[in-house]
Amino acid sequence: MSYLLGLSGSLRREATNTKLIRAAAASFGGDFQIGNLRLPLYDGDLEAESGIPADVQALADQIAGAQAVVISTPEYNKSISGVLKNALDWVSRTEGAPWAGKPVAIMSATAGRAGGERTQFALRHCMMPFRPLILQGPEVLVAASYEAFDDEGMLVSPHNQKNVDELMAALKAA
Numbered sequence: 001m002s003y004l005l006g007l008s009g010s011l012r013r014e015a016t017n018t019k020l021i022r023a024a025a026a027s028f029g030g031d032f033q034i035g036n037l038r039l040p041l042y043d044g045d046l047e048a049e050s051g052i053p054a055d056v057q058a059l060a061d062q063i064a065g066a067q068a069v070v071i072s073t074p075e076y077n078k079s080i081s082g083v084l085k086n087a088l089d090w091v092s093r094t095e096g097a098p099w100a101g102k103p104v105a106i107m108s109a110t111a112g113r114a115g116g117e118r119t120q121f122a123l124r125h126c127m128m129p130f131r132p133l134i135l136q137g138p139e140v141l142v143a144a145s146y147e148a149f150d151d152e153g154m155l156v157s158p159h160n161q162k163n164v165d166e167l168m169a170a171l172k173a174a
Helices: 016-028 043-051 056-066 082-091 117-130 158-173
Strands: 004-008 032-034 068-072 103-109
Touching: 004 016, 016 032, 016 068, 016 082, 016 158, 043 068, 056 082, 068 158, 082 117, 103 158
Parallel strands: 004 032, 004 068, 068 103
Antiparallel strands: none
8 A cells, every 4th residue: 555654743633734734734635644653762771672663663663655745844943853853763763774765745834934944954963864866845944834724734835845746746756
């Protein structure tokens, strides 16, 4: 079974990054899953005592089984969110290199006016050791994200929707 996997760097119920992933999934078409990033904090002692937690292995398996992955992250202190970095660290400890060669699209929705340029740069840097196929564009940088979605979670700006559509077409073709 082939599907698009979405990873949101924000855990909030009404997270604009999760809304952005849902918009991307609608544009991509087909089956869609959202990965669970509610994982324990990475702890080498925990790993040594208990092995890879089941939720971490499930996430690694989702990544490995996906046709492609779309990651949307807020910008926290000029970088990616802790929850996303923690998930990347945990998945890096699993067997089989689930990210290797995987087509990955990066997006961001932030309250600030730059739309997450710094977080996207930081995420690309964090992903390099895993050797995914990270698309270089088009960039999807949703600024003032608190006003970027309507009550149904749809993007308000045709410009933002156009960028999402173009990025998803590129991801589908990768």
